[in-house]
Amino acid sequence: MNVWRPTADDIATSNVTALIERLGLEDYDExxxxxxxxxxxxxxxxxDFCGIVWDVDYHTYADxxxxxxxxxxxxxxxxNWVKTALKWADDPATVQQDAVVAEREDGSIQRVTYGELAQRVASFAAGLKAQGVKRGDRIGLLMENGVEATVTLLGIAWVGAVAVPLFSGFGVDAIVSRLSSCSARLLIATTGFSRRGKWVDTRKLVDxxxxxxxxxDTVIWKRAAEPIHFDAKVLDWRAVADAQPDPAAERMSPEDPFMVIYTSGTTGKPKGAVHTHGGFPLKIAHDSAVHFNVKQGDVFCWPADMGWIAGxxxxxxxxxxxxTLVCYDGAPDFPDWSRMSRLIERHRITHFGSAPTLIRGLAANAGIxxxxxxxxxxxxITAGEGIDPEHFVWFQEAFGSGRRPVINYTGGTEVSGALLSSVVVRPIVPSGFNTASPSVEVDVVGPTGESLVDRIGELSVHAPFVGMTQSFWQDNERYLDSYWRTIPGIWVHGDLAMHREDGHWFMLGRSDDTIKLAGKRVGPAEIEExxxxxxxxxxxxxxxxxxxxKGQxxxxxVIQTAGSHVSPVELEQSLAKHVDGRLGRPFRPSAVHVVAQLPKTRSSKIMRRVIRSVYAGQPPGDLSSLDNPGALDDIRRAAGR
Structure with a gap:
């Protein structure tokens, strides 16, 4: 059953239809x-459709x-990809349009127009140059989302330097491992931010x-009210940002990096995915037009930490x-669960994104x-992990008023944007994706690379694609091991997926989270749904x-719903009966543990790898992206440790 079908107007007014017409094609299938x-x-x-600004046009698509x-x-x-983002400052129709609206947790709001944003980026870039920043220098970025973080990231790319985003919840080891891995020479950081009304001090951590x-050799602090001693190596962000504007962006090759962003692997140190001026930005411009249907004048909000690829x-x-980009850097349930809907109302948001975990929290507290x-x-938009059909439909009914589509979107840090997503010219089914992203040859394959239909297999890509990481920072071998050597000649993404005969796709969890029960391989998402x-x-x-x-x-x-008074024993019995009826007796859980919280990243992904390792008494591996360390104690208690 389809949860959403496009109207004739949806199809006629979409970016996809405009692109189809420009290509001289008949429909989306073509x-x-x-x-x-x-x-x-x-x-x-x-x-051409996305208006990418080139200093010198290219002559060869791919070498x-x-x-x-x-x-x-x-x-x-x-x-320089930033010139495309700031070209709206040169257009009389958009120069006075809000480019960024930043709402803090305390309710304060900051706005900058496209004209103001262009001036601020040029000024901050000039300030960086005054500190001796050169093309290719790696610069750590540890800032909460907002106007300053936007200006900083754009300014770094403007001068041809390379941003190294850092999660605002990182510990010391995580910061050190990332910045030392890429030999960063400068760090731009916030002294702290508010979270659920409490001050989070990052200064001591960074020090x-x-x-x-x-x-x-240099630290630039975006400071709050507290005094800081500034000297030759410790600078005030505002002082750097007040430099005389430098209107000339560095001309870069499409292969020049603008960002090294680290993602945790199942084992070993974090992997530094390298993204370039001619890769990530062009892929995101494409996806924003094709999948998100974003147009000039829309208001786009998807709360995300600048330390992750989503930022x-x-x-x-x-x-x-x-x-117009609407940023929010606080807790989504502060001062209560109405914060997100009131954010939409306050800023008249047209495009709203959320992680499935947040959607579940909103649904559980729908009255507020x-x-x-x-x-x-x-x-x-929903992305970051799998979402069950019930909450997919709830999101569409509640936040979409029953009329607006939910675009499921999946890719990852190493691929910039979508491998799978949806478009508004096709029907959308609950939890599914109605298309592979155009120009990405996505497939679901078996152990030897054979294509699978209506069967679970590895999500893979058969050919190189715009947006894929250039490599891992100074580690080609690990990059090849991670993606190209499992099945030689095919990019194996590390996710389980299914491609149905009717054309819809479904994600079923990470392949290293695969569970094999009674000889049957099953993804955790299928059970969790x-x-x-x-x-x-x-x-x-x-x-x-x-x-x-049994082998496995x-x-x-599980976390019980607020207000539920079912005992753990009753819950286990109810759960077993339900799973028997829905999946069959072989899929009945051997153990059910009720916990207060599950280990998650800041972007709300459940860290099953960590749960499995801690429960089995094994080393948990890289915990740098773990947002709630206390959850590990619940897992240890469940294991009797």
Missing amino acids: LLAFSNAQPEHYWRTVV LSAGKEFPKWFRGGQL EALTRLPDI SLVMSSALLRGA AMQGDVSTVQLL VLLELPEIAEAAAIGVDDAV KLVVF
């Missing part, structure tokens, strides 16, 4: 086939002379990290398309959460645990 059969022609049209693992894009061209980072993705999705007017919403159908369960995580008899047994961790 566009999708054309994008893979003739990617050079497709991307030439996309670059594969170094192998498909190391493509070079848009050869011969020169550009400790700096004692272990000898390559850092840069959200910013670019709005600014590259001439929309929906007190704001959300009638301006035209399109919704069934568990979440029970009204007593607010959140769930499923893992496979080694068993001497299923263990689930």
Whole structure:
């Protein structure tokens, strides 16, 4: 059953239809086939459609002379992607339009127009140059979302330097490992921010990290009210930002990096994905137009930490398309669960994105959460992890007023934007994706690379694609091991997926989270969706645990719905009966543990890898992205440790 079907007006007014017409094609099916059969022609049209600003036009779409693992894009061209984001300042129709609206947790609001943003970026870039920042210098960025963080990231790219985003919840070791790995020479950081009404002091954390980072020769503080002693190596962000504007952006090759962003692996140190001026920004401009249907004058909000790929993705999705970016840097349930709907009402947001975990929290508190007017919403986005059909439909009904589509979107830090998503010219099914992203040859494959239909397999890509990481920072071997050597010649993404015969796609969790029960391979998301159908369960995580008899047994961790008074024993019985009826007796959990919280990243992804390791008494691996360390104690208690 389809949760949403496009109207004739949805189709006629969409960016996708405009792109189809520009390509001289008949419909979206033709566009999708054309994008893979003739990617050079497709991307030439996309670059023009999205208004990408080039200093020197490119002559070759892709150079594969170094192998498909190391493509070079848009050869011969020169550009600085920030010029595309700021071109709206040169247009009389948009120069006075709000570019960024930043709302703090305390309710204060800051606005800058496109004209003001362009001036601020040029001024901050000049201030960086005055400190000796050069092309290629790596600069750590540890700031809460808002106007200053937007100006900083754009300013770094403007001078040709390389941003290294850092999660605002990182500990000392995580900061040190990332900045030392890429030999960063400068750090731009906030002294602190408010979270649920309490001050989070980051200054002491950074000061400790700096004692272990000898390559850092300058720190620029975005300070709050507290005094700071400034000297030659410790500078005030506002002083740097007040420099005489430098209107000339550095001309960069499409292959020049503008960002190194780290993502945790299952094992080993974090991986530094390298993104370039001709990769990430062009992919996001494409996705914002094709998947999010963003147009000039729209108002785009998707609360995200600048330390993760979503921070840069959200910013670019709005600014590259001439929309207004609405930032919010506080807790989404502060002072209560109505904060998000009131944010939408206050700023007349048209495009709103949310992680599934937040959607579940909003749904569980719907009476309060929906007190704001959300009638301006035209399109919704969800990403970051799998979402069960019930909450997918709830999001569309509540925040989309039952009329607006929910765009499911999945890709990852290493690929910039979407591998799978949806478009507004096709029907959308609950929890699914109605298309592979155009010009990305996505497939679901078995162990030897054979294509699978209506069967679970590895999400993979058969050819290089715009937006894929250039490599890992100074670590080509690990990059090749991570993506290209599992099945030689195919990018294996590390996710389980299913491609149905009717054309819809579904994500079923990470492949290293795979559970094999009674000889059957199952993704944790499939089990969790069934568990979440029970009204007593607010959140769930499923893992496979080694068993001497069965090979693996299923263990689930659940958080009970607020107000639920069902005992753990009753809950386990109810859950077992429900799973028996929905999935069959072989999928009945061997153990059910009720916990107060599940380990998550700041972007609300449940860290099943960590749950499995801690429960089994093994080293938990990299915890730098863990937002709630106290959750590990619940897992240890469940394991009897």
